[in-house]
Amino acid sequence: MEKFITHTGTAAPLRRSNVDTDQIIPAEYLKRITRHGFEDGLFGAWRKDSDFVLNQPAYQGVSILIAGPDFGTGSSREHAVWALQDFGFKVVLSSRFADIFRGNSGKGGLLTGLVDQADIELLWAAVEANPALEVTVDLDKREVRAGDLTATFEVDDYVRWRLMEGLDDIGITMKHGDVIAEFEVKRPAFMPTTA
Amino acid sequence: MAKTLAEKVWEAHVVRRAAGEPDLLYIDLHLVHEVTSPQAFDGLRATGRAVRRPELTLATEDHNVPTIDILKPIADPISKAQVDALRANCAEFGVPIYSLGNVEQGIVHVVGPQLGLTQPGMTVVCGDSHTSTHGAFGALAFGIGTSEVEHVLATQTLPLKPFKTMAINVDGELPVGVTAKDVTLAVIAKIGTGGGQGYVLEYKGSAIRALSMEGRMTVCNMSIEAGARAGMIAPDETTFEYLKGRDRAPAGAMWDEAVAYWATLPSDADAKYDAEVFIDASTLSPFVTWGTNPGQGLPLTANVPSPADAVDETDRVAIENALEYMGLTAGMPLRDIKVDTVFVGSCTNGRIEDLRAVAEVLKGRKVASGMRMLVVPGSVRVKHQAEAEGLDVIVKDSGAEWREAGCSMCLAMNPDKLAPGERSASTSNRNFEGRQGPGGRTHLVSPAVAAATAIKGHLAAPADL
Numbered sequence A: 001m002e003k004f005i006t007h008t009g010t011a012a013p014l015r016r017s018n019v020d021t022d023q024i025i026p027a028e029y030l031k032r033i034t035r036h037g038f039e040d041g042l043f044g045a046w047r048k049d050s051d052f053v054l055n056q057p058a059y060q061g062v063s064i065l066i067a068g069p070d071f072g073t074g075s076s077r078e079h080a081v082w083a084l085q086d087f088g089f090k091v092v093l094s095s096r097f098a099d100i101f102r103g104n105s106g107k108g109g110l111l112t113g114l115v116d117q118a119d120i121e122l123l124w125a126a127v128e129a130n131p132a133l134e135v136t137v138d139l140d141k142r143e144v145r146a147g148d149l150t151a152t153f154e155v156d157d158y159v160r161w162r163l164m165e166g167l168d169d170i171g172i173t174m175k176h177g178d179v180i181a182e183f184e185v186k187r188p189a190f191m192p193t194t195a
Numbered sequence B: 001m002a003k004t005l006a007e008k009v010w011e012a013h014v015v016r017r018a019a020g021e022p023d024l025l026y027i028d029l030h031l032v033h034e035v036t037s038p039q040a041f042d043g044l045r046a047t048g049r050a051v052r053r054p055e056l057t058l059a060t061e062d063h064n065v066p067t068i069d070i071l072k073p074i075a076d077p078i079s080k081a082q083v084d085a086l087r088a089n090c091a092e093f094g095v096p097i098y099s100l101g102n103v104e105q106g107i108v109h110v111v112g113p114q115l116g117l118t119q120p121g122m123t124v125v126c127g128d129s130h131t132s133t134h135g136a137f138g139a140l141a142f143g144i145g146t147s148e149v150e151h152v153l154a155t156q157t158l159p160l161k162p163f164k165t166m167a168i169n170v171d172g173e174l175p176v177g178v179t180a181k182d183v184t185l186a187v188i189a190k191i192g193t194g195g196g197q198g199y200v201l202e203y204k205g206s207a208i209r210a211l212s213m214e215g216r217m218t219v220c221n222m223s224i225e226a227g228a229r230a231g232m233i234a235p236d237e238t239t240f241e242y243l244k245g246r247d248r249a250p251a252g253a254m255w256d257e258a259v260a261y262w263a264t265l266p267s268d269a270d271a272k273y274d275a276e277v278f279i280d281a282s283t284l285s286p287f288v289t290w291g292t293n294p295g296q297g298l299p300l301t302a303n304v305p306s307p308a309d310a311v312d313e314t315d316r317v318a319i320e321n322a323l324e325y326m327g328l329t330a331g332m333p334l335r336d337i338k339v340d341t342v343f344v345g346s347c348t349n350g351r352i353e354d355l356r357a358v359a360e361v362l363k364g365r366k367v368a369s370g371m372r373m374l375v376v377p378g379s380v381r382v383k384h385q386a387e388a389e390g391l392d393v394i395v396k397d398s399g400a401e402w403r404e405a406g407c408s409m410c411l412a413m414n415p416d417k418l419a420p421g422e423r424s425a426s427t428s429n430r431n432f433e434g435r436q437g438p439g440g441r442t443h444l445v446s447p448a449v450a451a452a453t454a455i456k457g458h459l460a461a462p463a464d465l
Ligand code: SF4
Pocket: B062, B063, B107, B108, B109, B128, B130, B346, B347, B348, B406, B407, B410, B411, B428, B429
């Protein structure tokens, strides 16, 4: 995983609340067995509409998504994170994320910054006024900067550390293999097995 | 210190705790299916890692399998690729699997409990958000993403941050005709689709204790639709009774040891929750959704809401969008909504008790003309039991279709779909736009309401017949 310290790019405003993972990546795309190439399914239903923000010429090449509250609700599909990343997004900002989506994002290396709705509104207005506006997401300082606007965002300490170090979860856990083995010895014998 | 059920189960599974880091939690049971696992196994292969405890892992084929002609090769090439990948991965990594045609095959959340694999005090995970179902046994059970699936396969653990706890107290007696599904839809309408975020919900109170295990599973299943990570119900005699004698439940001296432990799990009387909700069971009635998220629900006797009733601008837009997508007019009685498809099944309501409730309503009646009704048992075992009880005959005599086990129209990854503009009454758990097929419109209902609706041709409860 690449280290994430700061990221600068352009941003797209997604003025919708309760964007569930079925909207982010419809179920029909989940049948694939590969890990990449999900960009074509991102916001599949909405992308058929030429007015949809990501279809507008002004928002091509964006890497930051500024979303409404309750982003990523619904099914736990991690493909939602992959689709956003495959499309080119490095960061999603929202005033509220669904837990599982947020967890999946941290692991996949997609930064989800929790920003006050008031600041989201300001950011929306700023990038709508000027879609080419450079937006910087500074994970070190937990800040979003766009023109003369500066907003802070919240991110879990541990997720932040991992993103900044570019660390893979499983590798971290496997270092504790001996502790896991000790725990296993003490598990009650009445617990079931599947074999 | 007094602890809640969730906290007790959590504490019993902490493998490693370090300041500033998530707890490393041991996972007792890892359920796997064809949709969220291929990339996880791919990851293991790429890094040369093995499955640490294949005997704590179980795979089943459910999400996109066909519900007719199951012994023929799967026609859809992508479904076939996923199912084939699961079979190959399980063979390569030594994971037990229940494939199509096996008597234990079925929806992963139906299979675990019916085998007795889901037990109180366990941690259960699956790459599917409705893993919360297993919380009905007093297990801490939650959905995980594909990279977490890979993590559990490789280490049998997960790094997790503690959840907050919310008690949902449902006291009093449910009126006749009001079911577990109505309880859960009412809870979600009350706290909202984001209301449970960050919480493990614990359902308590006399109305919950009076529910069967099937009903409890329905309630816990839908916890995720309130945004919660998990739902739990304290184990009691009903739980023990359900488990006793099941294939994978402990037996003999082990049974006594297990029950003694399970009995320590219920929340201490003075345990504190981070939040509490109170619902008077006697005020509940059959509940249906009118919109495009499970929180947009109302009693069947109500009218479709109007954007003018919205509490704020976001809500107003949400109602407006939902009415447009659903093709509904504000103010019309919910009972006047005409339905062309009824789906009975899913991990929410695809168990034997649900099929009995449906058959009871269908018995001696015919579904409305032009109505398509699919009855899809949650597992092969459920199907066999229903057939032994003659429920399949009642279903078929009414004009409905009797299918093989699987997720089916719950998420429409197999050929069971709504066409654009079609409208269903569905016993599943999600009414999102396009969930049951692009452009399809879904009303979430209980099995009894589903059956009554099939007969009347519009949203209806058995009392309307
Ligand atoms: S029945 Fe529906 S909700 Fe349940 S596991 Fe299958 S797809 Fe998921």
